[in-house]
Amino acid sequence: MAQTDSSADWTGKAERIAAIAAEQAAVHDADDSFVAEGFAALDEAGFFSALVPVELGGGGARVGEICDALRIIGGACGSTALAASMHSHVVAVAAWRWKNQGAPTDGLLKRVAAERLKLVSSGGSDWLTSAGTLEKVEGGFRLTARKAFTSGSPVGDLLATSAVYDDPDEGPVVLHFPAPLKGEGVSIASTWQVMGMRGTGSDDVVFDGLFIPDGAILGRRPQGEWHMLFHIISMIAFALIYSAYLGVAEGARDRSLAMVRKRPDNPQLAQLAGEMENCLLAARLAHRRMVELAETGRPGPETTSEAMQCRTLVADAVIAAVTKAMEVAGGASFYRKIGLERAFREIQAARFHPLQEKPQLDLAGRVALGWGIDG
Numbered sequence: 001m002a003q004t005d006s007s008a009d010w011t012g013k014a015e016r017i018a019a020i021a022a023e024q025a026a027v028h029d030a031d032d033s034f035v036a037e038g039f040a041a042l043d044e045a046g047f048f049s050a051l052v053p054v055e056l057g058g059g060g061a062r063v064g065e066i067c068d069a070l071r072i073i074g075g076a077c078g079s080t081a082l083a084a085s086m087h088s089h090v091v092a093v094a095a096w097r098w099k100n101q102g103a104p105t106d107g108l109l110k111r112v113a114a115e116r117l118k119l120v121s122s123g124g125s126d127w128l129t130s131a132g133t134l135e136k137v138e139g140g141f142r143l144t145a146r147k148a149f150t151s152g153s154p155v156g157d158l159l160a161t162s163a164v165y166d167d168p169d170e171g172p173v174v175l176h177f178p179a180p181l182k183g184e185g186v187s188i189a190s191t192w193q194v195m196g197m198r199g200t201g202s203d204d205v206v207f208d209g210l211f212i213p214d215g216a217i218l219g220r221r222p223q224g225e226w227h228m229l230f231h232i233i234s235m236i237a238f239a240l241i242y243s244a245y246l247g248v249a250e251g252a253r254d255r256s257l258a259m260v261r262k263r264p265d266n267p268q269l270a271q272l273a274g275e276m277e278n279c280l281l282a283a284r285l286a287h288r289r290m291v292e293l294a295e296t297g298r299p300g301p302e303t304t305s306e307a308m309q310c311r312t313l314v315a316d317a318v319i320a321a322v323t324k325a326m327e328v329a330g331g332a333s334f335y336r337k338i339g340l341e342r343a344f345r346e347i348q349a350a351r352f353h354p355l356q357e358k359p360q361l362d363l364a365g366r367v368a369l370g371w372g373i374d375g
Contacts, residue, residue: 016041016045017346019076029342032193032199034185035083035199035200038084042084047292048117049112050066051091055094056106056113059349063239064295067240067291070240070244071243073247074250076247077255080340085243086119089236090119091123095238096232108178114308119159120152120159121160122156122159123237124149131145132147133163139213140214140215142212143209145315146206147206148191153203157182176229186210189205191203196342225374235303238307242318249324253276253280256326272324276324276328279318280315283317285365287310289310304363308360315351318350319347
């Protein structure tokens with residue numbers, strides 16, 4: 001029987017992957033190209049099956065171990081870490097559902113391990129309302145949709161996505177399923193020309209009548225309402241996603257300190273460095289709680305609210321930490337070759353994953369007040 005990956009093993013693997021990803025990070029940032037070298041190194045290390053349970057042929061790694069790996073990689077190349085996190089959270093959620101709910105996700109997980117599949121997510125652009133339509137046909141559905149923010153799509157095999165089916169009895173319902181990213185009825189639109197995280201390959205995926213068999217449907221829920229599936233996603237996914245941003249902030253911190261350590265004693269510089277350290281510690285503490293929830297939490301509104309609070313706290317803190325890293329380094333941070341300018345652009349993406357701050361505050365307030373969360 002395969003053995004569970006040890007944390008020390010994944011730390012070492014992540015450091016080797018980070019070194020490879022770092023070599024071309026600036027090139028991919030400059031020309032909007034996908035981080036192919038980093039993904040090849042991840043694949044060689046067995047990263048894409050790491051979170052698959054041992055019983056299903058995977059590595060059996062804990063979420064926390066992979067969070068640490070993503071954090072290390074993020075310090076070298078944010079795009080590699082962020083794109084990899086999107087695969088990881090789909091696998092982690094599928095594994096949790098199989099272990100704790102007996103959900104029929106074992107077939108997908110076995111394929112990930114056996115076929116070395118790379119999964120892509122559209123959850124950030126779909127969220128509760130979803131997007132795209134499903135038309136019922138014999139044996140399944142026809143999918144028509146355009147899915148944005150599909151990180152890893154240049155090399156992805158399956159898109160974990162959803163779309164709306166107008167059920168004649170129930171009305172609009174959202175169906176969840178994996179959709180192939182190669183073949184007739186699927187195309188990739190090269191739309192990913194953005195401020196930061198330019199190497200993630202987060203292009204639009206266009207489906208034009210793609211057939212989705214009935215057996216591929218893995219979940220069904222009312223449109224626009226919180227459902228247990230999304231409480232599970234909220235509990236698990238964002239610890240992995242925000243590991244990438246924590247890594248970017250830690251990398252910026254290390255670069256800035258390396259630049260100024262030999263400067264003469266300066267109280268103002270020391271205070272700026274201290275402010276940066278406080279921001280980074282706040283991010284680490286909030287992220288640690290996200291990992292705890294992902295590994296031991298019970299999904300539901302209270303857990304979702306806490307996980308989303310942590311998401312906001314981490315986002316605010318890592319953005320502040322990278323801003324302070326630029327102040328510590330001074331005017332030199334404005335030069336692209338230093339890498340801090342890229343980190344500053346990359347870290348801005350931490351603002352935009354669900355739930356963004358205002359919806360998160362609304363959710364936290366509703367949970368605290370005992371009000372309904374679907375209002």
